[in-house]
Amino acid sequence: MPHPVSETATRAAVLGSPIAHSLSPVLHRAAYAELGLDAWTYDRYEVDEEGIADFLAGLDARWAGLSLTMPLKRAVLPLLDEVSETAASVEAVNTVVFTGEGRAFGDNTDIxxxxxxxxxxxxxxxxxxxxxxxxxxxxxxxxxxxxxxxxxxxxxxxxxxxxxxxxxxxxxxxxxxxxxxxxxxxxxxxxxxxxxxxxxxxxxxxxxxxxxxxxxxxxxxxxxxxxxxxxxxxxxxxGGLDLLVHQAVLQVEQMTGRSPAPPAAMRAAGEAELRSRTV
Structure with a gap:
């Protein structure tokens, strides 16, 4: 990531539609706990293509970043200040980081x-x-x-x-x-x-x-x-959990500025959540 994250930011979330099934909150919160980021929060919001611009406009300096799932990965592109070469190569952003300079930077950690x-x-x-x-x-x-x-x-x-x-x-x-x-x-x-x-x-x-x-x-x-x-x-x-964990590791590192993120703890949390859904 070319810019530092804001030192005052402590909020992040995943956006998409539908979003209730997302494992991202489980993975990111597990990382925060392991990294000792007790003040950090990570939530989920139901946001579609028509709502993404208003959602971004309503964010304040407490926000560090966003994870994006469908249908927002392409819809967000014109709303960003900068996009990484990786994201531009597939015209898809799954990660937005709000930098210390007040800019919205889009990346793709799926690849x-x-x-x-x-x-x-x-x-x-x-x-x-x-x-x-x-x-x-x-x-x-x-x-x-x-x-x-x-x-x-x-x-x-x-x-x-x-x-x-x-x-x-x-x-x-x-x-x-x-x-x-x-x-x-x-x-x-x-x-x-x-x-x-x-x-x-x-x-x-x-x-x-x-x-x-x-x-x-x-x-x-x-x-x-x-x-x-x-x-x-x-x-x-x-499986998809392997992909989800590794892309989330990169998201956590970009959004928090802390590295390395803890993949083992994140995977364990994801596996536990999936087991609970099958009970």
Whole structure:
């Protein structure tokens, strides 16, 4: 982050719609407790695209930053004073930091968070990869793969429009992208790294097609968990909580100015919360 956070700021929150399911408050509060930031608070607010400008306008100097989820990651862009190269590369901001200079700085921690989650499992270099889906998360997945995948990325998509979008993102991010119809998605499960970016239920039918010995599956969902695909996977599996923790670590460090943030404590809090939801 190019600017220091305000020394008087102690408030942060996650915004989106819907937002009641978000694990971000659990993760950030766990980090604050571990870092001894007793005066800090982290809340959640239901905010849609029409309300984001008014919400930002109503904030005072106590605010350090915001986490953003859908549908705000692109809607916030014209409201910011500065955007990082990482966020600009995918036209998506999931982190806003209010600097000590009174400016709103936008960043994307999903991309380095995904790279960090893979690195934690010893995955920093693969020859090829599969992306399942072509929605908003797929562009961030491609950006992350640009840092770990040497060869071609095959994206399995449901329409020609989505195929064009993925080719466009590939060209923009410097990733060689091949698109294939979703009906053949089972073929993609043989790649050394498979990243599933689809909504809940979309890959359930692929669970019966997993190879006998798989590479690495990164399924960005965390609730419900495990997905049928993740449960059937014979190799290394990463889930949405892995991504959520690592991107939140970077958010905490940017918003508080304290480093390193405590990923183990944040993960434990997230796991406990997810277990409580299944009771």
């Amino acid at each position: 380095p968070g995904m790279v960090a989650a893979l690195a934690e499992r010893g995955i920093s270099d693969v020859e090829s990869a599969t992306v399942l889906g072509a929605g908003a998360t797929a562009s961030s997945a491609l950006a992350a793969l640009s840092r770990v995948c040497e060869g071609e990325v095959t994206a399995y998509v449901r329409s020609e429009e989505r195929a064009r979008e993925m080719h466009g993102w590939g060209e923009r991010l410097g990733v060689a992208v091949r698109t294939v119809d979703w009906a053949r998605a089972a073929e993609g499960l043989r790649a050394p790294l498979v990243v599933s970016t689809t909504p809940a239920g979309a890959t359930d039918g692929l669970a019966q097609a997993v190879p006998a010995s798989g590479g690495t599956l990164f399924d960005v969902l965390y609730d419900p968990w495990p997905t049928p695909l993740a449960a059937a996977w014979p190799g290394t599996v990463l």
